[in-house]
Amino acid sequence: MSNIAVSVTGLSKRYRLGTTHAQDGSLAGALTRGLRRLIGGPSASPQPQDTLWALRDVSFEIKKGEVFGVIGTNGSGKSTLLKILSRVTEPTQGRALIHGRFCGLLEVGTGFHPELTGRDNVFMSGAILGMKRQEIARKFDEIVAFAEVEQFIDTPVKHYSSGMYVRLGFSVLAHMDPDILIVDEVLAVGDVRFQKKCMGKMEDVGQHGRTVILVSHDMPAITRMCSRAILLNKGEIVQAGPAHEVVNHYLHAGHIQPVVEWPDPTQAPGNNVARLRALRVRSEAGQISDVIDIRKPMRVEIEYDILKPGQMVVAQFGFNTEEDVIAFIVNDRDPAWYRRPRPVGRYVSTAWIPGNFLSEGTMVVGGGIFSEDPWHEHCDVPRAVGFRVVDPGTRDTARGDVTGRWEGVVRPLLRWTTEHSSL
Known part of the structure; x- marks a missing residue:
């Protein structure tokens, strides 16, 4: 029996710039094209369009039970990759095979309706994410306790603070039991204390043998939680290997843009x-x-x-x-x-x-x-x-004539005054 949870081969995704759903591979695009054909309207595909390759020939494998990181600057192709893995969109070329039940934590609060209570939203959101009602009922108390909203669970979520809303949304997502969990930057929810709680929950998921794909700008989290990682740049894998090596390459290879x-x-x-x-x-x-x-x-x-x-x-x-x-x-x-x-x-x-x-x-x-x-x-x-x-090395900075490394994230040149008196 194979120990591979995710196999990605030659994955590429092309977008036509400036187009609508009519040209993409989504359900909305298919419906739009079908409707146009039914009413005899003009085709939406004619004149050449500028194209953008969000992904180009991406290939990798993830083993069962592995926590795998995906990093890169904004626009590098991370979100497109996750959308393909989550079956939100189809690739232009290549294939992505997922072996087992998967869940994508792509957006906190999926399916929440502001007029419904927290209780109703837990059941509705869980159903949208593929959980059975019995499964949601079995985990309900645990979900509510983790979100710390016990007192407000029968209150419409439109009255929740933004912190309560995201805590409950994350808790529903985090308490599913998929074989493969796809996490896109949702660990940065709530306050600092709850973020640490989210991180602990994800580490617990990884330690229980589930496969986790973690996309994050939090480099310490990638290094701590992931065994391996890939670095995407302009839709291509530019580095792959042990997570700490990939993160180090990312931090020191000048992947910044103004x-x-x-x-x-x-x-x-x-x-x-x-x-x-x-x-x-x-x-x-x-x-x-x-x-x-x-x-x-x-x-x-x-x-x-x-x-x-x-x-x-x-x-x-x-x-x-x-x-x-x-x-x-x-x-x-x-x-x-x-x-x-x-x-x-x-x-x-x-x-x-x-x-x-x-x-x-x-x-x-x-x-x-x-x-x-x-x-x-x-x-x-x-x-x-x-x-x-x-630092040009001139004397008109806070460094003055001092050489060597200067610690600190700021180095202000402050106004100083010194008073002298006789002993």
Whole structure:
């Protein structure tokens, strides 16, 4: 009997840019094409379109009981790979064979209806994910206890805080018993304490002999939980092997970019309230740049669309070192818009960082759009862009004449005063 849980051979996926569902391989695309044929409408496939290969000739195998990591920058093909493995979309070429019952943790809160109680949503979401009612009933108390919502389980989820909502959604997903579990960045839910609880649950799943495919920007989690991993870049596998080696290659091979854009709104991260359109790193002169002089001011900008009027949203940046240590998190506090309803439109929010503030080295930046009171995430893309801070070695920095490694994620050149008095 084979010990292979997942076998991927020559997998490729092509998208036609600027097209609708009519050209893709989804159910919506098939229905659209069929309807056009029935009514005698024009075909949607004619003139040549620009194409994007989201995946190119990807091949790998995952053994039963293995925890396998998939890493890469945004746009590298990770989500496309998971959609194919989860049978959400079909590959253009190649095949992916999955041996056993599988579940994809691709979106927390799948199937939740705001008017239904937490209890009703647990049963409905579980059914959508393929669980039998008896199975859900058997695990119900455990699901609710893990989510820490016992007191509110018979309350409509529209009254839940965003933290309660994602905790219950994750708990339903995490308590399924598939042979193969596909996890896409859902460990970053709730507060820090609950994130650790999620991580512990996933480690427990892996230790009980189930196969886990983990996609994450959390490099320490990949290193700790996975035995092997692959690194995707522009749809191709550029590194495969032991997880710690692949992570090390990713962190030190310069896989950073100063700009990421989503020109197609249907592919942009977000929801019906807000969608992210771009993140950019700019030098003091306003040029997009991945190299920043430590002495010079710089800025990071986030471009986004507000799709519903009257929303009070806040833009946020998270700055991390290349080792994935959090440097700092900043929220937009521009008084022109802070806590004010916004009309529908395109916005560009900019965070200005003074010179002689950051330390030298590589910084990676994630960005997102949130609502406050209660806090709710509309879109959040970690490790989206990056840049390298360089020290020219002159004396007009906080280093002065000091040589060697300078610890810390910031190196501010502060104003000092010294007073002297006689002994």
